[in-house]
Amino acid sequence: MNKNETAAAETQTAHNPEYLVEIQHERLSFFTPAGEVKALNDVSLYVREGEVLGIVGESGSGKSVTAYSIMGLTAYPGRLIGGDLWFNNHYINTMTEKQMRKIRGNEVSIIFQDPMTSLNPVYTIGDQIREVILLHTNKTKQQANDRARELLSLVGINEPDKRLKQYPHELSGGMRQRVMIAIALACEPKLLIADEPTTALDVTIQAQILELMMDLKKKLGMAIILITHDLGVVAGTCDRIAVMYAGKVVESGPTDDIFYHPAHEYTKGLLQSIPNLNEQEHKRLIPIEGSPVDMLNPPAGCPFAPRCRSCMKICLNRPPEYTHLTDAHFSACWLLDKAKFEAQGEEKN
Amino acid sequence: MEQTKLVEVQHLQQFFPVSGGSLMEKKVVKAVDDVSFFINKGETLGLVGESGCGKTTTGRTLLRLHEPTDGKIFYAGKDITHVNMLPYRRKMQIVFQDPYASLDPRMTVGDIVGEAIDIHHLAKSSKERQDRIIELLSLVGLNSEHANRYPHEFSGGQRQRVGIARALAVNPEFIVCDEPISALDVSIQAQVVNMFEDLQEQMGLTYLFIAHNLSVVKHISNRIGVMYLGKLVELADSYELTFHSVHPYTRSLISAIPIADPKVNRAAHRIVLQGDVPSPVNPPSGCRFRTRCPYADKCCAESEPEWKEVSPGHFAACHHLDRVK
Numbered sequence: 128m129n130k131n132e133t134a135a136a137e138t139q140t141a142h143n144p145e146y147l148v149e150i151q152h153e154r155l156s157f158f159t160p161a162g163e164v165k166a167l168n169d170v171s172l173y174v175r176e177g178e179v180l181g182i183v184g185e186s187g188s189g190k191s192v193t194a195y196s197i198m199g200l201t202a203y204p205g206r207l208i209g210g211d212l213w214f215n216n217h218y219i220n221t222m223t224e225k226q227m228r229k230i231r232g233n234e235v236s237i238i239f240q241d242p243m244t245s246l247n248p249v250y251t252i253g254d255q256i257r258e259v260i261l262l263h264t265n266k267t268k269q270q271a272n273d274r275a276r277e278l279l280s281l282v283g284i285n286e287p288d289k290r291l292k293q294y295p296h297e298l299s300g301g302m303r304q305r306v307m308i309a310i311a312l313a314c315e316p317k318l319l320i321a322d323e324p325t326t327a328l329d330v331t332i333q334a335q336i337l338e339l340m341m342d343l344k345k346k347l348g349m350a351i352i353l354i355t356h357d358l359g360v361v362a363g364t365c366d367r368i369a370v371m372y373a374g375k376v377v378e379s380g381p382t383d384d385i386f387y388h389p390a391h392e393y394t395k396g397l398l399q400s401i402p403n404l405n406e407q408e409h410k411r412l413i414p415i416e417g418s419p420v421d422m423l424n425p426p427a428g429c430p431f432a433p434r435c436r437s438c439m440k441i442c443l444n445r446p447p448e449y450t451h452l453t454d455a456h457f458s459a460c461w462l463l464d465k466a467k468f469e470a471q472g473e474e475k476n
Numbered sequence: 477m478e479q480t481k482l483v484e485v486q487h488l489q490q491f492f493p494v495s496g497g498s499l500m501e502k503k504v505v506k507a508v509d510d511v512s513f514f515i516n517k518g519e520t521l522g523l524v525g526e527s528g529c530g531k532t533t534t535g536r537t538l539l540r541l542h543e544p545t546d547g548k549i550f551y552a553g554k555d556i557t558h559v560n561m562l563p564y565r566r567k568m569q570i571v572f573q574d575p576y577a578s579l580d581p582r583m584t585v586g587d588i589v590g591e592a593i594d595i596h597h598l599a600k601s602s603k604e605r606q607d608r609i610i611e612l613l614s615l616v617g618l619n620s621e622h623a624n625r626y627p628h629e630f631s632g633g634q635r636q637r638v639g640i641a642r643a644l645a646v647n648p649e650f651i652v653c654d655e656p657i658s659a660l661d662v663s664i665q666a667q668v669v670n671m672f673e674d675l676q677e678q679m680g681l682t683y684l685f686i687a688h689n690l691s692v693v694k695h696i697s698n699r700i701g702v703m704y705l706g707k708l709v710e711l712a713d714s715y716e717l718t719f720h721s722v723h724p725y726t727r728s729l730i731s732a733i734p735i736a737d738p739k740v741n742r743a744a745h746r747i748v749l750q751g752d753v754p755s756p757v758n759p760p761s762g763c764r765f766r767t768r769c770p771y772a773d774k775c776c777a778e779s780e781p782e783w784k785e786v787s788p789g790h791f792a793a794c795h796h797l798d799r800v801k
Contacts, residue, residue, distance in 0.1 A: 185661040299752040329526035330688065331749045334732035338748055356662050359734030363741035382738050400666035401736055402695035404718060411673070412695070414666035418631045 142213045147318060147350050148174040148197055153210035155189075155196060164422045166192045166205065168374040168430075176317065179344065179351045181365035181382070183358060183397075185419055189374040190354045194320045197352075198235055199227040215317055233263045236311035240323035242303035246295040252279075252306050253291030259313040278309040283339055301332035308339065315347055322354045337364060358401060362386060367455065370394050373420040373430035380456030390450075390458035393431045429461065437462055481553070482682050483538065483568075483650055484514035488547035490530070490537045494757055505756045507533040509706040510547075512783070515650075520676065520683040522697030522714065524690050524729070526753055530706040531686045532573075535652040538684065539568050551650075566596055569643035573655035575635035579627040585638050586623030589613065592645035612641040616671060633664035640671070650682045658687060669696060690733055694718050699789075702726045705756055705764040708783070712790040723792045724800050725765045763795065771796045 142149055155167040167189045174180045182190040195201060197214050199222065212219035215234050217226075239245040247255060256275040260266055266274065272291070279287035282305040295303055304324060311319055321340065325333035341364060344351055355361060361368055362382065369379040370391065378391040389395045396415040417434035426432055432442040442461050450463040490508040508530045515521045523531045537544050540561050549557045556564055572578035579588055586609050592598075599605035610620040616637040627635055636656060643651055653672065657665045669692060675681055687693050693700055694714045701711040702725065710723040721727050728747040735741050749768045754760055763781050766772035773796075781793040794800065 185663060301752055329753070330690075330732045331526065331728060332752065333734075334746060334748050335750075337734075338746070357734065358662070358736035359741075362736050362738045363734045363744075386736070386738050397663060398736065400663060402669075402691045403737070404691045404694060404730070404733055404735060405737075405740065406695075407715070409695070412666040412670055414670055415663040416667070418633060419661060419663070 142211070142216075142218075143173070144216065145175065146173040146213070147176045147178075147215055148172075148352070149211075149213045150193070150197070151211045153193070153196065153212060154208045155192060155201065155205060155210075156208055157205045159204060162423050165425060166374050166422065167196075168425070170210070170371075170374070170376055172369050172376055172379060174318065174350050174352060177344075177348050177350055178367065179353060179365045181353045181355065181361035181368040182371060183355060183361055183368060184371035185356060187373075187419060187422060188371040190371050191322050193371070194237075194322060194352050194354055197318075198231055198237060198320065199224070200237075232259050232311075232316075233314045234316055235318040235320065236314075236316040237320040237322060238304070238307045238311050238324045241327050242300055242307050243327070245307060246303055248295055250294075251291065252293055252295065252298070256291075256306070256310050256313060259310055263314045274313070275309075278313060279306075281312070281343070282306070282309045283335075284309075300328055301335060304328065304332075304336055305339065308336075308343070312343065312347065312349075316349055318350045318352065319344075320352045320354070323356070324353070325360065326355070326357070333360075340364075358386075358397065370397075373422065373425060375430060375459065377431065377460070378456075378458040380453070380458075384453070384456040388452075388456075390452055390456070390463060391431075391460045392435045392437055392462065394458075396434075396436075429459070439465075480517050481514045482517040482551070483684070484550040485534075485538060486512050486548045486550075488512065488534065488537060488549065489545040490533050490542055491545045503757055506706050506759065507756060508537060511703075511706075511708050512547075513701055513708065513711060515682055515684060517649075517682055518676075518680055519698040520685050520696055522693035522700040523684060523686045523703060524688060524693050524700060525703035526688065528705075528753060528756060529703040530756075531688075531703050532654055534703070535570070535654050535684055535686050539570055539652055541570075566646045567648055568650045568652070569646065569648040570652040570654060571636075571639050571643050571656045574659050575632055575639050576627075576659070578639055579635055581627055584624055584626055585613070585618075585630075588627070588638060589623075589641050589645050592642060596646050598646065608645070612645055613638075615644065615675070616641045617667075631664075632660050633667060636660060636668055637671070640668075640675075644675070644679075647679075648681070650684075652684045652686070654686045655688070656685075657692065658689065665692070672696060690718075690729065702729065705753065705759050707764055707793065708791075709765065709794070710790075710792040712792075716787075716790055720790075722786055722790070722797050722800055723794050724769050724771055724796075726792075727800070763793075771799055 151171050153167050153170040157164040157166055170193055184190045253275055256278060257271045260271040260274050275291060276287045279290055284290050284305055325336050353365060365382050367381050368385045369376045372393050378394050389398060399413040400415055402412060415434055420430050428444045429442045429447050432438045439461060447459045447461045449457045449459050451457045488508055488511045491504040491506050494503045494505055511534055525531045536542050538549060548555055551564060589609050589612055590605055593605055593608055599608055609623055613622055618637055657668050685693060685696055697714045700714045700717045701708050704725050710726045728749045731747045751768050754767055760767050762778055763776040766776040775795050781795045783791055783793045786792050
């Protein structure tokens with residue numbers, strides 16, 4: 128940590144050194160011609176070393192924006208306007224672009240959704256893997272080439288020598304995603320951000336890629352942030368889950384708690400609205416009514432209130448605070464405080 | 477339910493020429509190769525498979541949006557393979573996958589829905605046309621004020637409702653639903669699935685429901701066909717197919733689907749297929765699945781497996797049905 132970072136970190140609220148990633152009260156807005164879009168509205172989350180955190184949410188809920196901001200990859204016209212971000216004891220808020228470049232690809236890497244467009248079509252696979260290695264290590268070209276070959280076999284690509292000379296268009300979607308993973312893992316990062324890594328792939332290829340990622344996690348011990356909208360994918364892979372809705376983490380907890388004891392009405396709604404392949408008889412789906420939030424004019428209270436089946440008066444006016452159900456499981460919903468309100472009401476009477 | 481066949485295809489083939497290669501050789505992609513099935517009146521047939529397996533092409537060829545290379549298409553018992561389709565367009569409609577690309581951005585929603593009414597002269601006066609548009613919009617959960625708006629003013633779920641209203645404008649009997657929910661958010665998908673079910677009940681519609689998400693297809697369909705590289709590999713009642721599938725591809729497809737239940741997921745025994753889907757320009761000889769099949773042997777490379785009835789109404793094409801356990 129340099130002087131600049133140390134000084135800034137001292138003025139901040141305490142960062143728990145146990146956490147590899149810690150985000151506290153992050154606010155991030157996109158200043159568009161149509162107005163300020165509050166993409167993130169008080170997001171807090173953490174990732175421990177070697178842990179898999181799933182971030183689930185609909186498009187526009189802010190899941191990618193949150194993860195990208197850890198890497199300092201907020202696209203124009205977006206701006207961080209509040210909150211504190213730590214990654215691997217770096218205080219991200221005050222880091223310069225030069226400092227960020229040192230940790231990107233080295234300590235933290237990313238796999239994007241679309242393997243068709245995230246590789247450069249005019250460079251060979253080998254060039255693109257070697258680039259990362261040469262940039263972040265002192266290896267010679269020959270050593271980098273050996274490492275690239277090793278990485279390709281690590282991600283399960285046969286004939287690595289032949290593949291190194293090929294261009295992205297010569298590979299299938301699943302293969303390209305494997306190459307992306309190889310590039311991301313080139314410097315053995317402590318954190319891998321996987322942004323919808325399997326959404327563009329077929330189910331049988333998705334199963335291969337997820338299996339590969341979990342295998343590599345065991346071998347290399349990195350932490351993973353898995354961004355997805357597929358509840359099935361997180362159920363099979365994640366230790367903990369954060370459910371996001373309209374720029375807020377509405378519920379977070381261990382995977383089993385989220386699936387078997389969901390506390391937020393949005394999480395409950397999501398779980399009821401997807402058909403289960405193992406169901407023995409036809410049950411009508413229970414959809415979440417209404418449309419996603421208009422982020423230019425978000426509701427004043429709980430963002431989910433307009434679509435919530437159990438919406439109360441307070442939900443429309445005041446955003447709910449987090450209620451801790453267990454140490455790790457918490458949710459922002461006024462219903463969880465209902466018992467408390469009723470008790471208070473009785474006292475007054 | 478009365479069991480009359482509404483739609484039937486026999487040995488349907490759809491080949492597309494591909495450019496490239498030397499001048500002399502003419503290469504074709506066998507997008508759909510010898511596919512036969514029927515759909516009873518009032519039922520939903522699901523069609524699943526990975527991208528490039530020919531499920532969308534099957535749906536489009538069935539409506540003669542492509543001219544079939546070979547094979548026959550029947551509608552209500554009549555051969556429609558070579559007839560003028562205009563009278564049949566009133567009976568057979570389609571809902572497209574991408575609600576962003578399938579609506580003309582320069583037409584109002586009212587005109588998009590009204591266009592079909594105009595083409596088929598279904599309204600005698602402009603008042604009647606307007607009433608019909610409003611009726612259709614309310615049928616899909618939109619209201620009359622939406623008729624004057626443009627597609628860009630709507631969310632993905634609402635646009636898909638417009639696409640459905642357009643399909644319903646001519647009072648069809650049969651609708652091809654081509655991945656109608658895969659572009660939608662999870663919380664919206666259930667709304668649209670329920671709407672398809674309600675409309676079917678109200679209007680006695682028959683669907684061909686094409687999707688890659690087997691959980692959704694199983695939910696909405698009476699029977700399901702599984703396609704691989706242009707061929708049907710298995711077809712059965714949806715519960716029979718989900719719980720008692722016999723084809724190795726269907727089994728691996730089912731086991732690859734992540735279930736939204738952590739305990740089931742941990743206990744699940746996954747059959748992870750190796751490799752990728754081969755190119756349809758140059759498919760493997762014999763059984764097309766053999767390059768990825770755990771049961772494949774010499775016989776699979778030599779001859780194509782027959783389309784057999786395993787149990788009543790349950791068809792599959794595989795040489796090793798007895799070995800697949």
